Amino acid sequence: MSNSSNEELEVIAISNVPHVKIHGRTTTVRSPLTLFWTGSAAELNVQGAEFWVEIESSYDLLEPWISIVINGVPVSRQMLTRGRAWICVFRGMNPNAVKNVRIIKDVQAMSGDLSNSLQFHAVKADGTFLPVEEKPLKIEFIGDSITSGEGAIGAKTEEDWVPMWFSALHNYTFMTAEALDAEYRVISQSGWGVLSSWDNNPNGNIPAYYEQVCGLLKGEQNEQLGALEPHDFSSWQPDVIVVNLGSNDDGAFQSPAWTDPITGQVYKQRLNGDGTYHEADLAKFENAVERFLIKLRKNNPQAHIIWAYGMLGSSLLPAIYRAVDAYHGQTRDHAVSILQLPNTTEETMGARSHPGDQSHRRSADVLTEYIRRIL
Amino acid sequence: MSNSSNEELEVIAISNVPHVKIHGRTTTVRSPLTLFWTGSAAELNVQGAEFWVEIESSYDLLEPWISIVINGVPVSRQMLTRGRAWICVFRGMNPNAVKNVRIIKDVQAMSGDLSNSLQFHAVKADGTFLPVEEKPLKIEFIGDSITSGEGAIGAKTEEDWVPMWFSALHNYTFMTAEALDAEYRVISQSGWGVLSSWDNNPNGNIPAYYEQVCGLLKGEQNEQLGALEPHDFSSWQPDVIVVNLGSNDDGAFQSPAWTDPITGQVYKQRLNGDGTYHEADLAKFENAVERFLIKLRKNNPQAHIIWAYGMLGSSLLPAIYRAVDAYHGQTRDHAVSILQLPNTTEETMGARSHPGDQSHRRSADVLTEYIRRIL
Amino acid sequence: MSNSSNEELEVIAISNVPHVKIHGRTTTVRSPLTLFWTGSAAELNVQGAEFWVEIESSYDLLEPWISIVINGVPVSRQMLTRGRAWICVFRGMNPNAVKNVRIIKDVQAMSGDLSNSLQFHAVKADGTFLPVEEKPLKIEFIGDSITSGEGAIGAKTEEDWVPMWFSALHNYTFMTAEALDAEYRVISQSGWGVLSSWDNNPNGNIPAYYEQVCGLLKGEQNEQLGALEPHDFSSWQPDVIVVNLGSNDDGAFQSPAWTDPITGQVYKQRLNGDGTYHEADLAKFENAVERFLIKLRKNNPQAHIIWAYGMLGSSLLPAIYRAVDAYHGQTRDHAVSILQLPNTTEETMGARSHPGDQSHRRSADVLTEYIRRIL
Amino acid sequence: MSNSSNEELEVIAISNVPHVKIHGRTTTVRSPLTLFWTGSAAELNVQGAEFWVEIESSYDLLEPWISIVINGVPVSRQMLTRGRAWICVFRGMNPNAVKNVRIIKDVQAMSGDLSNSLQFHAVKADGTFLPVEEKPLKIEFIGDSITSGEGAIGAKTEEDWVPMWFSALHNYTFMTAEALDAEYRVISQSGWGVLSSWDNNPNGNIPAYYEQVCGLLKGEQNEQLGALEPHDFSSWQPDVIVVNLGSNDDGAFQSPAWTDPITGQVYKQRLNGDGTYHEADLAKFENAVERFLIKLRKNNPQAHIIWAYGMLGSSLLPAIYRAVDAYHGQTRDHAVSILQLPNTTEETMGARSHPGDQSHRRSADVLTEYIRRIL
Incomplete structure (x- = not known):
């Protein structure tokens, strides 16, 4: 053309x-x-x-x-x-x-x-x-497929994992930022969690790559593009950080073990016989949440951190509360809070069994309201 | 690429x-x-x-x-x-x-x-x-800029007359057809009317070109493409025809005269001193409506014809009623009716002072309901 | 108590x-x-x-x-x-x-x-x-059961004609007045029309009693209460009159004849064999509309008169247009206009097959918007 | 009369x-x-x-x-x-x-x-x-002024504490029960909490009276009416218990001390200098929550218990999570969960700075959806 x-x-x-x-x-x-x-x-x-x-x-x-x-x-x-x-x-x-x-x-x-x-x-x-006018507010969103807008566009019947069904705009991140007149950034990856990805792969955790520009990208080309470089946090400090992680950590409990192809080590978040979370494994998750909060705070000393969770179920919410409690106990840092987002219903479901536009809109409304009160 | x-x-x-x-x-x-x-x-x-x-x-x-x-x-x-x-x-x-x-x-x-x-x-x-499944219902929409979706996408502040601000999907035509599971076609042109375009140009009338494939296109290229060929009505007969014309005919009353550059003839739909329509000119409009109905019926013997009007004001509605009355009187054809569409408000306005997505949605709802009752 | x-x-x-x-x-x-x-x-x-x-x-x-x-x-x-x-x-x-x-x-x-x-x-x-503050705007509503709020409260299944199912508040009259911050009055009677009631009784017409305080009430007690006294129009002049009549005049065409028990005279608005309105009878209705407009204007010289019709179908709308045309032709009075209200749907239906709260709300929105533009 | x-x-x-x-x-x-x-x-x-x-x-x-x-x-x-x-x-x-x-x-x-x-x-x-048909589902709601529907009816400007501004119908309890086709009961009292009332009065706690018919009522007349009798739990066992308590326990932290007029003992839930909750006092609240859960379970062995909280802020939610954790740890009872309800906004506020009809509607939607998933 x-x-x-x-x-x-x-x-x-x-x-x-x-x-x-x-x-x-x-x-x-x-x-x-x-x-x-x-x-x-x-x-x-x-x-x-x-x-x-x-x-x-x-x-x-x-x-x-x-x-x-x-x-x-x-x-x-x-x-x-x-x-x-x-x-x-x-x-x-x-x-x-x-x-x-x-x-x-x-x-x-x-x-x-x-x-x-x-x-x-x-x-x-x-x-x-x-010149482009500066916005008065900066928000960083950290999440998984929900935050990547997977399934936020497309028919309910769509099942293919293709880029076409991802949307940055039919997305609670964009909607919240627009409503608050905020500048925003997103760090997200489908299938990933705080401790591991949905399939128990411990490499599929966002915190490990949080301090790089885009460290979860692999290969020579991405390295040359600078994806693995350390991120310069001083260049952009958010006022609010929204962490929407946990859905895939729950998935790991429900999914088969993952074996490291190199070391042969087996990874598995276990359920008890009655379907409840195995306590030791749950503790690993909580520990990962706590460590991530410490890392977030280290790099973002002024930001209010909101763990916002629940768009695809909220079964790990008690564990997240415990982790934040432990973090509070250790740091006396009270600028960390938890917000339960509205669950996606049959009516608000999008493609690929993920939140649709309406579900993103509802969560954006709740989150917008919550951030307005904090500020 | x-x-x-x-x-x-x-x-x-x-x-x-x-x-x-x-x-x-x-x-x-x-x-x-x-x-x-x-x-x-x-x-x-x-x-x-x-x-x-x-x-x-x-x-x-x-x-x-x-x-x-x-x-x-x-x-x-x-x-x-x-x-x-x-x-x-x-x-x-x-x-x-x-x-x-x-x-x-x-x-x-x-x-x-x-x-x-x-x-x-x-x-x-x-x-x-x-194979693509056949729809049980066929609708033809005939209109002006409203039906062309002018301003149905874009910020309220947009003023440029460019293709970017036209939308076939943020459009009551598409919305109505989707709601009724109908196949549909659109015949429309911004600025045009039943008798003349908004600026009194008598060539800007849709009826004159209704029996061609796309006769309002000019020039050699379009002629070669077949735009001026007669349309084969037998190939596709709508169950319902929606005519959304009149807004530019009203505009002609409010606008300066148009002088034919070749003949020098001057065209003007006049207002009386008190701002009301000049009766003789109003009669011309009514006559044009009546003649168009006859042409529509000739080519579409089975269709229910709905004159649906009002998304940008409805000042010519009494005249349209008179025209349809005259048509009824002449033909005893009762499959022609009139529907007042909801006016566009400050809140539902789109770009270029035209109906926005919300206004199209409201009209689609009213029209869908109306067509459901007829069928 | x-x-x-x-x-x-x-x-x-x-x-x-x-x-x-x-x-x-x-x-x-x-x-x-x-x-x-x-x-x-x-x-x-x-x-x-x-x-x-x-x-x-x-x-x-x-x-x-x-x-x-x-x-x-x-x-x-x-x-x-x-x-x-x-x-x-x-x-x-x-x-x-x-x-x-x-x-x-x-x-x-x-x-x-x-x-x-x-x-x-x-x-x-x-x-x-x-003191109670004066409102800046006065509206008079004239209508039938719709305006009386029949069925605007109560379950869809209700069928009894009892006062419990009437509502002055779940009512487009109240809603419109509230939205416009207007003082308002209502003249209405279930089953009545412009020419006759739904059962062809010529006494069930609102215009005949418009100039009395509440002339449609019968009996000695009401007479003593002053219901039959002439109304003093100088005491309260509306800025806007909304006439929502016609539904029962249509009903008369669909209903059996009414025989005057005293004179034996038979009254019937007839349909043609093909289900269309008999022309002579339709003319009677149009004539009644025209005469009512003249009576309204005589008593309310400054009011804008809106014939607002369509909440339970709009089959007499063409006739109303003709009547208003005739009135215009005779009077040159342009402060009379017609507004089609949204039809009641399955979803917005209330009790007794009458408009429910949602239908009243939709009509109030359309009417409010319309009056705002006029004023 | x-x-x-x-x-x-x-x-x-x-x-x-x-x-x-x-x-x-x-x-x-x-x-x-x-x-x-x-x-x-x-x-x-x-x-x-x-x-x-x-x-x-x-x-x-x-x-x-x-x-x-x-x-x-x-x-x-x-x-x-x-x-x-x-x-x-x-x-x-x-x-x-x-x-x-x-x-x-x-x-x-x-x-x-x-x-x-x-x-x-x-x-x-x-x-x-x-006979009245039995509903398939039974819900018990336990709460404070929110659950009593205080301010759910009336203008935003109302400030009087009078019965007129209470509503059982403009209320998430009624709305949720209707949506789920459930029979329901309410135990609620304005100003009361789990540990104490908003003003630190330790007698203003719901759990102390939970096992009586209506034990929080005082005086001889109520005693004669049987309000203080033990409630017969075997007569009615709920499938779901919704506890919406905590707002007044938070109020106690923000309010002056309460002195028992008889014993002279002073009660006060303290804040730290930095505005955070005093740990020992927070522990008292958590303990009260835990004990209440034990009491609820004792009397309702089969019910799913949902602590649903947040309609007027959610600052005690972390403490509620800790209490439920402690209860889980002690009982292994997993039929207890926590749900954050949508906060009331400026837009959804009712009378007396309490949730209005819209806020109750939003919470009812979230709660309905949540209960549907559980069952």
Whole structure:
């Protein structure tokens, strides 16, 4: 489609575009700019009639998708097939009016595809770029498939695990941030938990990678992109951290053991004969929650931390309360609290047995209200 | 982006794809297939893991947009920049599951751009195509910018007249058809009316072009595409026709005169000094309504015709009633009725001072209920 | 229960209570005060801890009901059995706070029960009475059972024609007035129409009694109460008149003939063989509408008149349009318009196959919006 | 008003009426029948045209109110002033149709008024009484002012603590029971808690009186009515117990000390200097919760117990979790769980800074959904 771009427009490397606001953790490299996490975005205020962006998409299996939001309204959503392409964001508009444009990564970081990447190379426009206003509030969301918006778009009958059914916008993270006029970031991975992933794999835990830019990505390409670099926490300090983890830690109790292919070690969160959680294993989970809180606090000294849980059941909530109690006992840190989110019902279910748009909306309402009271 | 398509998939010309269901008036040509009107679509049931479509976009000023609906849920919406391109509809899915896919023209026929066209050349897939089920009900919608979904997407502050702010899906036509499980077609044009366009141009009247495939398109290219051919009414007979016209006929009373640049003739629907409609001019409108009803009936002998009006005010409703009365008196045809649609309020307004998604939803609810009672 | 009243409170005859605001047409007599129509009320601003009202209820068959609204919220609804009784409106409250109290007649004037009456004799309070603020807008509603709120309260299965299923508050009249901060009056009677009642009885027409206080009431008792006196239109001029009549005029076409027991004359609005309205009979209806408009205008020179119709079907709407056209043609009076109200659906149906609370709410929304635009 | 009752109807003492279903804890005495708690009711299926009930109301300060529900719809709500009176429930109806009637106590047991009582003496009807169907599910609600429906009716500006602003129907208890088709009982008292009332009075704790019929009532009259008798748990075993307590226990931390007027002992739940709960006092609360769970389980061996909390803040939720943990540890009883209810917002607030109808509705939805999953 490169033949379709307006040849008279000036191409500017993304590194040279003034006033680009980047949402989501990334490296300092801007040639090109890589977006890793869902909800990550490049935001610009463009004064001009026409605006294009050059994006490069890479993957073996799982392709990136983007959504485009103009003046607060989502107007486009598309799959990015492999390669480098110019995408026209708008054209034929009043050259004097300023358009706020956000180009948002609509799928999570794909730990299951070593070749997956999404990069911004350049823009073309016939106008100028103005500063993007700073938001008064910053929120970081940390979670699993729920927070990745898995199943938040698509028919209830959909069962394929494909990027198309992920959404950053039909998502309580986006909804909450919009309602609170907040800037936000997301750290999330489908299937992962605090202690392990749903299948008892101990490597599928978010805390282990929390201090890297996007450390759960594997492979040489991601390493070169800087995904494994330490994250510079001083560059962005959230006012609120929302942790929505636990659903897959519960799954581990319900799932078969996982054997480490290298060490041969077997991992399994056990249930008792009566279906209740095995106490020693539950303690491991609680310990993991407590350690994660310590790590969060170390890196975010001022943030109010909310463990918000319950969109797909809340069976680990008592354990989370115990973990937060233990954390309180140890630290006297009272800026950590727990919020039970509304469970997803038959009516609010989306695709792939995950929360649908309505469930995300309900949780966003509860969370928004809760954050408003805290602040 | 052609380099990004899966080279192993077999390319099939659209004319050779079995079981493509085409929505919206078009010609019999399938090499390529041209979609003219908003809401027009190619629908397929694809059993396969991956599916692409090759679309060609042409325009001078006003580019086409498409939306993709999979299993009833809109998943993608994108601008089509100039040229021929392969668009990936889905990939990486369960090859045995059947996906219902609709690729929908998301903007109206563009009478203001002689070069505008949207054409389907071919598809690529790794599976087979199954028949699309017939819907039990057929509806034809005839209207102006409201029916074209102008302003149904986009921020309230948007003022540019660009294709981006048109939507076939945030639209009472789509919503009503979905609610009634109906197949539907749309004939619509922003600014046009029954007697004239909003600026008193007598050529901007829908009835004059109703019997052609898409006769309001001008220029050699559209002629070659078959837009001016007579429409074959025998090929598709609606059960219900919804006419949502009149808003621009009212506009003509409020707007300056229009002078025919060739004949020099001046056209103007006049107001009296007290702001009421001039009677003789109002009679012209009523006459145009009556004549249109006769034309509609001639071509659609079995359809129930509903004049549904009021989403942007209803000041011509008394005149429409008189016209329908006159039509009744002349024909004894009682399958013609009038429905007042809910006015758009400050709260339900969309972009460009046109009905927003909420206003379309309210009208769809009223219209759906009304049609259910009739049937 | 008279033994339960607080004997220490001073009894004041209603005629001596300062600042009583009376809603609804009545006579000038205040010893006692008679409320005739549904929605009629005595409104007071009471500064005191306790407040009682002495009401007398009379009937043979159909007992009165009242609702009590305090500071805008309905807090009590009760049947008034035969006799004179003290009703405690509130007690034990902060004596310094002012309570706005409305005691509202919750059922229509009962033309079918010669002995039905509702009268206020006196009040008891331990405080003082303050002026009631004037509303900026006055609305008069004229209608049939819909406007009387028949079936607006009660289970869908209810079939008895009893006062219990009538509601002045679950009613579009009250809802519209509240939304517009308007004072309002209601003239309504179940089963009646513009030309005749649903059973073709020509005496069941509202216009014939419009110029009396409550002329549709019969019998000596009502005559003594002043129901048949001419209404003093100069005492209260509405800004808006809403006429919601026509449903029973349609019913007359569907119902058997009515024979005048005295003259033997037979009355019947006929249908043609094909189920359409007989033209001559339809003309009688139109004529009645036109004459009623003339009568309304004569008595209310400044009011905007809205014929609002459709909550139980809208089959006479074309005829109403013709009648208004004829009226316009004759008078050049443009402050008369027509509004189609949303039809009642299975979902919004109330008791006795009449509009339920949700249907009244929807019509109130549409009507409120419409009146806002007019004003 | 006794003169207004139909003298031809047969009076039947309530003790002789067949098939009266009594809701709410009471004694075995039926001459008369006393209702103590809010939501308590006499339910009858009456086949007849007319039905009256004779009720006696007694109080010094705080009068009883009742609501009448017919065929599932609330049709009347009224204050009962002092004395014995016949109340007409319905009249003039189809004598063959069966009406389900519930006469519901609309205010809580009034521990602050020694003379408060509500008693049913007799009924009058012209028909027969049929059995009331048993519900498949039984729920017991235990709570404070929230559960008593304080402020659930009335304007936001109301500040008086009077019975008028209490509602058993605009109440999550009634709403949840209706949604689940359950029979239910309520044990509740404004201002009371698990350990003490809001003002640190240790006598204001619900658990101490849980095993009596209505033991929190004081005075000779209540003793004679049997309020202090032990409750016969074998007579009614709930499937689900919902405990909504804690809000006043939190209040005790925020309120001044309470001094026992007899012993001179001072009671105070303390805050630390930084505003957090004093640990030893918090432990007292947790201990009280744990002991209450033991008492509940002792008396209700099969019930699922849900501690549902959060409608007016959830600051004691961590302590409740700890208490339930301790209870689990001690008993291995897993049929006890915790549910966070949605907090009341500015928008859903009712009178007297208590949850309004909308807040009760939201909590009922969450609770209904939760109970459905458990069962």
